[in-house]
Amino acid sequence: MRSLARGLAVIETFDRDHPSLSLAEVARRAGVSRATARRLLHTLVELGYAATDGKRFSLRAKVMSLGYSYMSSLGLIEIAQPVMSDLAAEVHESCSASVMDGHDVVYVARVPSKQRIMSISLTVGTRLPAHCTSMGRVLLAGLPPAALDGFLADGATLSRATDRTVVDPGQLREIVRRTAEQGWAMVDGELELGLISLAAPIRDGAGRVVAALNISSHTSRTSARTAERDLLPPLLRAAQAISRSLGHERA
Amino acid sequence: MRSLARGLAVIETFDRDHPSLSLAEVARRAGVSRATARRLLHTLVELGYAATDGKRFSLRAKVMSLGYSYMSSLGLIEIAQPVMSDLAAEVHESCSASVMDGHDVVYVARVPSKQRIMSISLTVGTRLPAHCTSMGRVLLAGLPPAALDGFLADGATLSRATDRTVVDPGQLREIVRRTAEQGWAMVDGELELGLISLAAPIRDGAGRVVAALNISSHTSRTSARTAERDLLPPLLRAAQAISRSLGHERA
DNA sequence: AACAAGTGTTCGTATAGCGAACATTCGGAA
DNA sequence: TTCCGAATGTTCGCTATACGAACACTTGTT
Numbered sequence: 001m002r003s004l005a006r007g008l009a010v011i012e013t014f015d016r017d018h019p020s021l022s023l024a025e026v027a028r029r030a031g032v033s034r035a036t037a038r039r040l041l042h043t044l045v046e047l048g049y050a051a052t053d054g055k056r057f058s059l060r061a062k063v064m065s066l067g068y069s070y071m072s073s074l075g076l077i078e079i080a081q082p083v084m085s086d087l088a089a090e091v092h093e094s095c096s097a098s099v100m101d102g103h104d105v106v107y108v109a110r111v112p113s114k115q116r117i118m119s120i121s122l123t124v125g126t127r128l129p130a131h132c133t134s135m136g137r138v139l140l141a142g143l144p145p146a147a148l149d150g151f152l153a154d155g156a157t158l159s160r161a162t163d164r165t166v167v168d169p170g171q172l173r174e175i176v177r178r179t180a181e182q183g184w185a186m187v188d189g190e191l192e193l194g195l196i197s198l199a200a201p202i203r204d205g206a207g208r209v210v211a212a213l214n215i216s217s218h219t220s221r222t223s224a225r226t227a228e229r230d231l232l233p234p235l236l237r238a239a240q241a242i243s244r245s246l247g248h249e250r251a
Numbered sequence: 252m253r254s255l256a257r258g259l260a261v262i263e264t265f266d267r268d269h270p271s272l273s274l275a276e277v278a279r280r281a282g283v284s285r286a287t288a289r290r291l292l293h294t295l296v297e298l299g300y301a302a303t304d305g306k307r308f309s310l311r312a313k314v315m316s317l318g319y320s321y322m323s324s325l326g327l328i329e330i331a332q333p334v335m336s337d338l339a340a341e342v343h344e345s346c347s348a349s350v351m352d353g354h355d356v357v358y359v360a361r362v363p364s365k366q367r368i369m370s371i372s373l374t375v376g377t378r379l380p381a382h383c384t385s386m387g388r389v390l391l392a393g394l395p396p397a398a399l400d401g402f403l404a405d406g407a408t409l410s411r412a413t414d415r416t417v418v419d420p421g422q423l424r425e426i427v428r429r430t431a432e433q434g435w436a437m438v439d440g441e442l443e444l445g446l447i448s449l450a451a452p453i454r455d456g457a458g459r460v461v462a463a464l465n466i467s468s469h470t471s472r473t474s475a476r477t478a479e480r481d482l483l484p485p486l487l488r489a490a491q492a493i494s495r496s497l498g499h500e501r502a
Numbered sequence: 503a504a505c506a507a508g509t510g511t512t513c514g515t516a517t518a519g520c521g522a523a524c525a526t527t528c529g530g531a532a
Numbered sequence: 533t534t535c536c537g538a539a540t541g542t543t544c545g546c547t548a549t550a551c552g553a554a555c556a557c558t559t560g561t562t
Contacts, residue, residue: 001294002549003519007255008298012320019324024540033521034541043252047259048353059321061352061359067318068376069263070310073270078372081363089365101312102299108312109374111363112332114340121329123360124375125319253518254550275509284552285510 003040006032010040011049011063020058067125074099076211077109079245080202084111084213087238091231093217095238096122097202099210100139103157105130108211117216118192131158131172132165132190134199135212141180142201142209148176165190184236186224194219198231200239205247213239254291257283261291262300262314271309318376325350327453327462328360330496335362335464338489342482344468346489347373348453350461351390354408356381359462368467369443382409382423383416383441385450386463392431393452393460399427416441435487437475445470449482451490456498464490 009030014021021029027037041057044050048062071077080097088095094113098105104127112122130136130151140148151157158167166172179185184200191197199214215231222231260281265272272280278288292308295301299313322328331348339346345364349356355378363373381387381402391399402408403420411418417426430436435451442448450465466482473482 001254001258001290003252003254004258004291004294005298007252007258008300008317011317014320014324016323016326019326022540035521035543036519038541039252039519040255043255047256049259059324061321061350061357063321064318064357064359064376065378066259066262067315068374068378069265070312070314071374071376072267073265073310075267075270077374081372081374082367085363085365099312106312106315108315112336114336116333121332123319123322123328123332125315125322127316127319273509286512286552287550289510290550 006030006036007040007044010037010044011059014059020056022056026057071108071124074108076202076242076246080109080211080213080242081111083238083242084109087111087213087215087234088113090234091215093215093222093231094122095213095215096135097211097213098135098139099212100130100136100143101127103130103151104128105133105136105139105212115218115221117195117218128191129157129159129161131167132161132187134185134187134197135214137176137179137185137187138199138201138212139209140176141185142203148173161191162189162193164188164193184232186227188224189219196222196224196227198227198235200236201243202239203243203246203248207248210246213242257281257287258291258295261288261295262310265310271307273307277308322359322375325359327493327497331360331453331462331464331493332362334489334493334496335360338362338464338466338485339364341485342466344466344473344482345373346464346466347386348462348464349386349390350463351381351387351394352378354381354402355379356384356387356390356463366469366472368446368469379442380408380410380412382418383412383438385436385438385448386465388427388430388436388438389450389452389463390460391427392436393454399424412442413440413444415439415444435483437478439475440470447473447475447478449478449486451487452494453490454494454497454499458499461497464493 010026013026013029023037024034026041027034041050045052049060051058051060084095088111092113094117095111096107097109098107107122107124107126110122110124130140152169152173160167166175184198186198188196195216196219197214197216199212201209202211202213204210215235217227261277264277264280274288275285277292278285292301296303300311302309302311335346339362343364346362347358348360349358358373358375358377361373361375381391403424409418417423435449437449439447446467447470448465448467450463452460453462453464455461466486
């Protein structure tokens with residue numbers, strides 16, 4: 001169904017650096033003819049997903065109801081949110097939950113702390129590469145073996161975010177194996193220097209890893225040692241509490 | 252462009268109570284023939300927005316990148332988020348930002364507090380009726396007169412959430428007028444009994460109201476009087492700080 | 503076991519959507 | 533200012549796309 005695919009491509013064409021676009025710009029960026037872009041955009045305007053002043057086009061808040069369809073269908077959020085708020089308040093650090101999508105983790109819930117940690121600001125919907133994030137490694141550890149093999153097969157995707165990032169598939173496989181074994185992951189400066197984060201799996205009733213929960217801090221406040229001592233126990237407790245609410249018996 | 256419209260309708264078909272649907276269920280709920288639903292769903296699966304086990308269909312995390320396109324194109328979030336975290340930490344209550352869409356406000360950023368306030372759990376993407384929320388009234392007050400008239404014209408949309416909800420268009424117009432005058436809004440129990448909330452406008456460089464910022468609390472902790480005394484000043488300061496970052500000179 | 507009611511799939515046809523061709527606007531240069 | 537060129541935006545006849553009636557198949561009931 002061509003026009004659906006193209007319409008979705010048009011929506012994803014808009015971003016931080018391109019909040020409003022002309023018809024021709026949309027056509028170029030989405031890879032469609034101007035005539036097609038015109039028809040797609042007019043449909044989106046008609047439906048209330050986009051707005052235009054006659055010259056330029058921009059998205060309207062209604063597109064959020066699309067992402068929200070997924071969020072609410074996940075069900076996880078309303079269970080996790082209160083637990084996450086408690087956790088964030090207890091450790092005074094920001095707390096996030098994410099799910100796997102392709103080679104990335106996608107944030108589905110977040111309780112930011114007062115302190116800023118990262119250079120970029122994380123929000124619900126943000127994507128980060130799985131291989132160099134704590135939540136990514138927990139989620140990779142929960143993948144069926146075949147899916148993990150597939151992930152490691154195309155090594156092109158293992159981007160080097162910092163000079164500490166593990167980009168060797170063999171090395172990553174070993175890390176994922178150990179993550180599965182110990183039931184949590186720690187990443188220190190592999191996504192961004194100075195950023196340290198811990199993650200633990202959230203399991204559903206069938207015992208499958210459906211999401212990851214994490215706490216992030218800065219090395220100026222927290223060393224790897226103190227993170228494991230002070231942050232890990234509350235994190236594991238919270239992750240297990242959420243899992244239990246999802247019907248997972250054994251923690 | 253029919254198939255785009257229908258495809259988006261299919262996505263919105265999934266929700267909390269229907270996280271996975273059969274082909275026929277989707278067809279029924281989206282108002283299309285089964286054949287059409289089949290083609291749409293297969294396209295969505297192909298593109299990675301949906302998944303299927305051959306029998307039932309569900310959304311994948313990729314649909315969040317659609318909503319995220321809007322969020323990032325807004326630009327507001329990365330400016331507002333740190334200010335909101337500070338504000339939430341200062342007053343120990345949850346803090347949210349929203350924009351107008353049709354007759355609703357849509358949450359675009361949120362810092363939940365430890366305490367639960369509402370019966371339902373609010374997340375980014377949540378919609379609430381504008382007429383009985385503090386943010387809604389602030390946003391209505393920022394609307395061009397013609398748009399406000401339009402809003403008040405169709406009184407059918409002024410749903411009665413509690414017995415305190417103002418549903419009379421004339422009364423609401425007066426409230427909106429006073430909101431515009433004083434530069435903030437308070438709503439006490441009109442959305443949900445026991446819930447009290449304050450909101451202030453966020454303005455862009457051109458002075459237009461682009462979003463609303465709010466603090467919510469519970470009447471068991473906070474009376475209308477103490478809310479105005481303790482919560483309002485920090486809220487106004489935060490809203491003005493964000494507005495200033497957006498290029499708004501006069502606060 | 504036979505039926506009924508519902509679900510998923512196929513296929514010829516109509517029409518929705520395609521892009522080449524046509525207007526229109528915009529921004530320099532003289 | 534006026535002209536020109538290069539871009540943008542719009543139209544329209546043809547074709548492939550997407551439609552739904554008709555066909556299989558599955559499921560649960562008598």
